[in-house]
Amino acid sequence: MTVAISEVAGLANAVVTEVEKAIVGKREQLEQIMAALLTPGGHVLLEDYPGLAKTLIANSFAIALGMSFKRIQFTPDLLPGDITGGYVYDREHNLFSLRKGPIFANMILADEINRSSPRTQSALLEAMQEYQVTIEGETMPLDEPFIVIATQNPIEYEGTFPLPEAQLDRFIMKLSIGYPSPEDEHEILRRRRARKSDAFDLNAVTDAPGLLAMRQAVEEVHIAEDVERYIVNLVAKTRQNRSVAVGASPRGTLALLKLTRAWAAMQGRSYVIPDDVKRFVQPVLIHRLILEPDLWAVRKAADDVIKDIVNSVSVPVVSPI
Numbered sequence: 426m427t428v429a430i431s432e433v434a435g436l437a438n439a440v441v442t443e444v445e446k447a448i449v450g451k452r453e454q455l456e457q458i459m460a461a462l463l464t465p466g467g468h469v470l471l472e473d474y475p476g477l478a479k480t481l482i483a484n485s486f487a488i489a490l491g492m493s494f495k496r497i498q499f500t501p502d503l504l505p506g507d508i509t510g511g512y513v514y515d516r517e518h519n520l521f522s523l524r525k526g527p528i529f530a531n532m533i534l535a536d537e538i539n540r541s542s543p544r545t546q547s548a549l550l551e552a553m554q555e556y557q558v559t560i561e562g563e564t565m566p567l568d569e570p571f572i573v574i575a576t577q578n579p580i581e582y583e584g585t586f587p588l589p590e591a592q593l594d595r596f597i598m599k600l601s602i603g604y605p606s607p608e609d610e611h612e613i614l615r616r617r618r619a620r621k622s623d624a625f626d627l628n629a630v631t632d633a634p635g636l637l638a639m640r641q642a643v644e645e646v647h648i649a650e651d652v653e654r655y656i657v658n659l660v661a662k663t664r665q666n667r668s669v670a671v672g673a674s675p676r677g678t679l680a681l682l683k684l685t686r687a688w689a690a691m692q693g694r695s696y697v698i699p700d701d702v703k704r705f706v707q708p709v710l711i712h713r714l715i716l717e718p719d720l721w722a723v724r725k726a727a728d729d730v731i732k733d734i735v736n737s738v739s740v741p742v743v744s745p746i
Contacts (some may be wrong), residue, residue, distance in 0.1 A: 428638040430645055434693040437463065437639070443489040447625040448478055449616070450609030454600055456691065457708060458486065458574075461597050461634065463687035464680075465644050468553050468573040469598040469641040470538075470588075470712065475578065475604045481625075483534040483574040490636055491629030492531035493568070499541040505548035509558045523560070528552055531568050531633050535575035538586040545726045547594055549573060553595045570636055590671075590715065597680045598708035604689075646686040648697040651741035655682045656702055663714055669730060671715040680709045699740045707731050 441455045448455060461467035471479040480496070487494035497508060510526030526593060526667045527533070528549075538546060552558050576594070592643070593599075605613065617623070629640075656678055664672030685701040692701075711727050720726040 426634050426638045428642045429686050430633070430642050430690050431641050431693065433463070433639050433690040435654070436631060436635070437691045438485070440489045443627055444482070444485040446627055447481055447485045449612050450605050451478075451602060454602055455482070457598065457600060457705070458482065458683050460687040460691060460705075462486065462570075462572060463640055463690070464597060464683035465640060466595070467552070467568075467577070467683075468596045469472055470572065470593070470599040471576045472579060472599055473576075473599050473602045473604060477604065479602060479655040480534060480536055482602070483532065483576075485514050485625070485627055486574070487532040487534075488627040490532070490689045492572075492633035492636070493633075494528040494534070494536040495527035496531045496536055497527050498536050499538045499545065501541060503541045503545050505545055506588065508545070508548045509552075512561055512701075529567065531570055531572065533571075533573045535573055537577060538653060539574040539577040539588060541586065543586055543589060545568065546586070546588060549575075550592055551591075555592070566632075570633060570640070593712045594674055594676050596712065597684065598705065599712040600708050643683075643687050644697055646697060648682065649688060649741075649743050650703065652685075652697050652699060652743055653682070655699055655741050656685075658738050659702070659706060659734060661711070662738060663710060663730075664705050666730055666734060668717055668720055668726070669714050670717050673710050673713040677709055677713045681705055684709065694704060696743075697745055703735060706735055 436662070441459050445452065446454055458469055461469050463568045484494065484496075506526070508528050510524050510529070512521040513524050514520075515522045520616070535549065540645060551566060552571065553573055554568070556571050557564050558567065559565075577588070615621050644686050659679045660675075660681070661671045663669055666672070681702060684705045687696045688701045688704060693721070707728065710731055714727050714730065716726055716730065
């Protein structure tokens with residue numbers, strides 16, 4: 426299956442529009458998630474308070490993209506084998522057979538991932554980076570595409586385990602959904618009353634091969650050398666800022682590259698402009714910065730640091746191709 430760059434915008438818009446049947450008033454966040462799904466390694470971390478449709482968003486995207494979907498509820502007693510699966514003894518045939526865990530699906534919802542121990546959280550590391558799992562010494566590839574959408578409550582909540590930096594770095598972006606406006610919340614009530622059911626009737630716009638074809642089309646999006654240097658300079662500034670103890674890794678640089686190309690394709694363009702980069706700086710870098718200890722208790726300190734960095738880097742002028 427082949428998809429042209431010019432077709433990506435229409436397909437992506439159709440997917441987001443389908444998801445909007447369930448999600449009200451969050452078009453910007455849905456489009457950012459769609460851009461992530463159009464990139465290899467486009468795992469997304471959703472951090473916000475309970476009841477803001479984080480789980481519904483993941484499920485709706487899986488349906489609209491026509492992909493297999495599994496939900497894993499992370500709890501303090503969850504073990505790595507509960508995620509990956511393992512070998513169980515079959516008495517009838519007198520042998521051990523593999524019972525695959527829920528990780529064997531196209532899209533995984535890791536719900537409340539910070540409720541489980543670091544040992545269990547690490548069970549996702551190999552899968553997210555290498556697209557494979559190892560069970561009893563045997564390595565098994567995962568289905569393509571493989572996408573993890575994880576949700577977590579804010580870390581100041583009791584009974585949570587903050588994700589280690591190595592795992593945070595594997596999420597291409599971190600987003601907050603936020604509360605709906607009064608008008609959007611009223612629309613939520615109106616739609617529920619009209620449906621007369623909690624369930625949503627969503628349809629598949631494409632399928633797994635279709636998403637892979639869209640990803641391949643994104644690889645053809647042009648990015649000028651000046652824009653690449655702009656991305657590099659933005660990330661380099663995170664390593665030089667006095668408020669930052671540890672800056673973003675090269676994986677953050679690659680994340681900006683991939684997301685901006687996907688966003689350009691979603692806008693019907695075959696080239697990247699600096700505004701595409703600016704759109705994703707905050708969600709790409711926010712979870713990759715470790716601030717100095719005196720800023721840990723300051724709300725939105727990381728946001729302010731990122732704004733200062735963006736304002737300090739000169740923006741290149743790029744001509745359309």
